[in-house]
Amino acid sequence: MVGDSAGSGGTGHRPLATRRTAALVATALAVVVGYVAVMRRNAADAWVIHMLSAVLSLVSGYALFRHEPGGSVFAYTLPGTLALATGLGWWYRREGNFSALVCHSAAVATVMLLSLLVPPVGVAAEIVQVAGVITACALSGILVHVYATPVGVNSRLVFLITAPVILGALAHQHVPMADSFANQCALAGWVVLCIAAVLNASPLQSWIPDTPALPMVRNCATRLVLPSAFAIQWLYSVVFKAYPGSTALQALWMTFAVVLVAHATARPFARAVVAVGIALLVAYLLALTDLRAAITLAWAVTALAALVVGSRVNDRALWIVGAVISAFVVAKLILLDMSAASPIWRVLSFIGSGLLFVLAGYLAPAPTRRGEGVGL
Incomplete structure (x- = not known):
């Protein structure tokens, strides 16, 4: 009885073990045949065989x-x-075969x-995955550094864009956070920021x-994608009152x-961008504290500072930004604050904004067009 059950158990596990052994042997044979093709300088055969071994x-x-x-x-x-991939690539480096x-x-x-x-299940699987992904990114960086020209002139640029995306996806899996749009936007913002930062790093x-696409990709990431991510996060947080976990x-x-x-x-426009950014960040921080x-009132102060500084240093772009913020202040007072704020805040907002x-008007006359950019 015991012998029969043991025999039947062995028979039940034999097909699975056989399949594993057959798969491993087939992979090993393909790798060996690929080695023979590389040593004999049969490039076409090496590509086909290594596709099979992969x-x-x-x-x-x-x-x-x-x-x-x-x-x-x-x-x-x-x-x-x-x-x-690492072992075979290193083994064939002297032969110049990249198949x-x-x-x-x-x-x-x-x-x-x-x-x-598909997130892995279990602590061991998570550790193996994290170590494997980080190691793969590190080895990819070494690869594109050593073999930039043979692999392609844009390989380093692709690596600088892809690595933050991969690590961001890894963080999304393993960093505890609620599965909300606000959290996902915040994480995506960090990824976009990292990409723009590495593309602008001196x-x-x-x-x-030697990457012809660098200026176009850098300008797109810094001047289009990053401001768009900022605007989406700001609108979702300040206007729709949905904040991320952190x-x-x-x-x-x-x-x-x-x-x-x-x-x-x-x-000529750097100070104007800073003024707009300060106005938006102040609004976000005040919204956080309810x-x-x-x-x-904060926007009115920011507008006054932009008008005065723009007038004093003849920065017409900064002065125009201050004027635009002032127009937004007036529109907000009339359209929103009159109905939403408490009476005391209405009075203080009107009085404070009017005085500012x-x-x-007294401290910040408009800079002349002739003086545009002077003093920068």
Whole structure:
């Protein structure tokens, strides 16, 4: 009886073990045949065989970890495919054959994408996934640094854009946060900020000197995508009153975004960008503390400062921004504050804003067009 049950148990597990062994043997044979093709300088054969070995590596991972829950099968497969890509790429570096590196890197990218889309289950699987993703990003940075020209002139630029996105997706999986649009926007804002920062970082400009697409991508990220992310987050928080789980981190990335956009803006308009950013950040901070009625007075003070400074330093762009903020103050007083604020705040807002505008007319005459940009 015992012998029969043991025999039947062994028979039940034999097909699974056989499939695992067959997948591993097939992968090993494909890698060996690929080595022979590379050594014999058969480039076409090497590409075909290494495509097959990359696919078989994915099959082997599935055969080994198919019974793991959730996305753990992808998390456990990632280190194996990464080791194959790194080992084969390093082994064939002297022969100048990139077939194994490209094919197995594609397998690594596939497994990594699946692991980021399907969260792994279990502490061990999470640790393996995090270590594998970070290692893959580090090795990719080394790869594009060493083989920038053979792999492609834009490889370093692609790495600078892709790495923050991958790490952001990894943080979205493992950092505890409520699954809300505000939290997702805040995390996306940090990712966009990191991309814009690395594209504008001075030490990295010499790292990607031969990338023709750099100016276009940098301007798009800094002057379009980053301000758009800032505007979406500000509107969702201040207008719709929906805040992320960590408002301090949100305020921090928004502040860095204003500084970065001002740094990347042409000098005649840098002060104007700072003034707009200060007005928006002050409104956000006052909304956090439930002092929305004070936003009008704060904007009036910001407008006065912009008008006075713009007039004194002959910065016409800054003076115009101050005038525009003043117009918004008047519109907000008439359309919103009259009905929303308490009586005491209505009186204080009208009196304070009126005095500030009178003071601005006395202290801040409009700069002449001839003096535009003087003193910057």
